[in-house]
Amino acid sequence: MRKAALACAVFAGLWCAESVAQTTAYAPGHGSPNSIVLTVPVTASIDNHCGFGTAPSGTYDQPDFDDVGLNHDFNFTLDCTLPMRVGVVSGNGGLLATPGVLPTGYIAFAPYDVTLFLQGDTTSTSATCAASTLTTGSTCSTFLGPATTTQGLRLNDTASAVSGSYLRVSAPPYPGPEVLIAASYSDTLVVTLSASP
């Protein structure tokens, strides 16, 4: 009886109303049964999630890029339980300097390309756009950010923090005809990821 009473205290209301009338447990030597089996189903679920395992980050600095060009990969990992889209936005649309007065025939802006490669658990996808088409509202049709459920490069796969994804910046030596003026140049790429069921 003491055990049955304890069980009632634990599962007050829900279980006791039925079990008290059906089953009685006795202390050993005072009858049977001596125990009551309680079944408590426990279920749980984890919703779909989507994010970077390791987000693209860091700085790539290339001295004399006018002579040697650009070539660098920013590696990252995807961690999504459903298809996703990745978008990129360039702050300047190219490498930009602010030298002040710019002489005729000189330029303070250098183009480069951005390649986005997404590696999923079983498939991959990639695309390339000129940085000039990656400014907000520009024309890169494949992965102009920010990513939404309908915008950005889509990877129709899951990705369990698998490695191999990268954001590549590349450019040949500057071909002219303008002369890149001596200065420090920079650009920023913002990479966004969104689930795309």
Add this chain to the structure above:
Amino acid sequence: MRVGLLSASVIAALAVAGAASAQTVTGTVNITGTVNSKCSVNGSGGPSAFSDTWNLGDLADTDGTLTAIPAQSTTGDGIQVSCTSRPFVSIDASPIVNVAPAPGPGYTNTVNYTAYADFLTVPSATETITDASGGAGSSPAQLTAHLQNVTDNVVVRADTFVTANASDILVSGPYSGTIIVTITP
């Protein structure tokens, strides 16, 4: 009571695990680069030097004295120097000399002249440096503006060819001299 509290905790945990986690996440990368001060000939990454040769022909007139030598120039040679900053420039001209020595007074193995380097600078100016052959050459001086990004933006010239005395007779043989224009970023 303790068991009852534990059950409440489990229920709360399950509720959190079941919450939606749709989201947009962001990463940011920076690209920086530098264009250092540099100069090249005929385009980025081109050679670091240019040259031309003027063949002045027979330097002597029929009487052996220096003939009238027309002014010389590299205009039209297509020399284009590209500099990413305002360069320092200098010029050093050496006399036109015959290795054979002059046999004595009244003869000479040396022709002097004046050399020039013209630099077309933005927006539409010409800056000229000069050196009389036989001297130490000009000191480096920074152009006041960038070179125009056009063909023939650097032109080397020479004129006023003379001997020490107009009546001096030139020693026969080959003569040579050099004009060196130095452009330093």
